[in-house]
Amino acid sequence: SGGSSGSDDTKGSGGDTIKVGFSQLGAESGWRTANTDSVKAAFTKDKGFDLTFVDAQQKQENQIKAIRDFIDQGVDAIAFSPVVETGWDQVLQEAKDAEIPVVLVDRTVKTSVSDPYATYIGNDFEKEGETAVAWIKKNAADAKIFELQGTLGSSAQVDREKPVDSELGSQIVGKASGNFTRAEGKAATEAALQAYPNMTMIVSHNDDMALGAIEAIEAAGKKPGTDIKIVSFDGVRDGLQALHDKKINYIVECNPVYGDQIADLVKKVVNGEDVAKSTIVPDEAFDQTITQETIDARKY
Ligand code: AHR
Numbered sequence: 001s002g003g004s005s006g007s008d009d010t011k012g013s014g015g016d017t018i019k020v021g022f023s024q025l026g027a028e029s030g031w032r033t034a035n036t037d038s039v040k041a042a043f044t045k046d047k048g049f050d051l052t053f054v055d056a057q058q059k060q061e062n063q064i065k066a067i068r069d070f071i072d073q074g075v076d077a078i079a080f081s082p083v084v085e086t087g088w089d090q091v092l093q094e095a096k097d098a099e100i101p102v103v104l105v106d107r108t109v110k111t112s113v114s115d116p117y118a119t120y121i122g123n124d125f126e127k128e129g130e131t132a133v134a135w136i137k138k139n140a141a142d143a144k145i146f147e148l149q150g151t152l153g154s155s156a157q158v159d160r161e162k163p164v165d166s167e168l169g170s171q172i173v174g175k176a177s178g179n180f181t182r183a184e185g186k187a188a189t190e191a192a193l194q195a196y197p198n199m200t201m202i203v204s205h206n207d208d209m210a211l212g213a214i215e216a217i218e219a220a221g222k223k224p225g226t227d228i229k230i231v232s233f234d235g236v237r238d239g240l241q242a243l244h245d246k247k248i249n250y251i252v253e254c255n256p257v258y259g260d261q262i263a264d265l266v267k268k269v270v271n272g273e274d275v276a277k278s279t280i281v282p283d284e285a286f287d288q289t290i291t292q293e294t295i296d297a298r299k300y
Helices: 030-042 060-073 089-097 125-139 155-171 182-195 207-219 237-244 259-270 292-297
Strands: 018-024 049-055 077-080 102-105 119-123 145-149 172-177 201-204 229-234 250-253 278-281 285-287
Touching: 018 030, 018 060, 018 259, 030 049, 030 207, 030 237, 030 259, 049 060, 060 077, 060 089, 077 259, 089 102, 102 259, 119 259, 125 155, 125 201, 125 229, 125 250, 125 285, 145 155, 145 182, 145 207, 155 172, 172 182, 182 201, 182 207, 201 207, 207 229, 207 237, 237 250, 237 285, 237 292, 259 278
Parallel strands: 018 049, 018 077, 077 102, 102 119, 119 278, 145 172, 145 201, 201 229, 229 250
Antiparallel strands: 250 285
16 A cells, blocks of 8 residues: 555545455345445545455355455455355465454354454344244244255355244255355246145245246246245345235345445554444345335335
8 A cells, every 4th residue: 555645644534545355255146236336335446445356256266366366465454255154264364464454244254263354244144034033933834934045154044044944943844055046046946846845935045036936936837925925035126026016925134235334344444443343234124015115215
């Protein structure tokens, strides 16, 4: 970031520009696109940042390579959303050895490295799962559930699934991963409709896969939301519209629009200010009483 150029020695606020490497895990869903847009809008030149953004296309090896490149470039901070929870020990140690602070975004990691990152910001996936379970217990207590899982080994999959398994385990007739994408969600549902003809509900770990599931259910001549109920996560506009159209029954929100908060944390961490170890982004939940106005107001 060069020598001090302004009168202010605080990085990123009139003083030096903050060089940030952001390793995004992919572009698999509407949620991810909204999150990426929010990040790019927050880390602009006029806000004091020099951002290098790299999309890993849902491949851990791409993320590890991007992070190593950021270390080689001597960035001031690294932000990243880990595609899966494990396998980061070595690269996190390398960032630590290079004394580059890491801001963990969206998904969490399991690592043996001590003090592996400066701070974490993201949604509480386990609480989202609990919210879904509470709705199911109240509104569809005897459902026979097919669980459409997100990317296996990702904290979004593992943590949303925990309460579903522990509270509704005996009602789960089958599970398969749709990797958080619409196409794979559709394919997994097509197979599930054959394998588990007794299912009455799909719990889909995100809206994109739920939208794929809707296509598969309709192609099989059944009514999504009625013959097979759908509970989903995220609350992107297409998902909310399907909820309003009664093809999805309940959506637990996962709010992706927190780029400004990430930028604020990065600035503080780079300037050696104290930050909370973890910041949780609050989520709502929506049922079929959602209004068209709420959907139209959704920016993503
Ligand atoms: O990690 C957040 C999850 O990742 C979102 O629910 C999903 O849509 C995305 O792919």
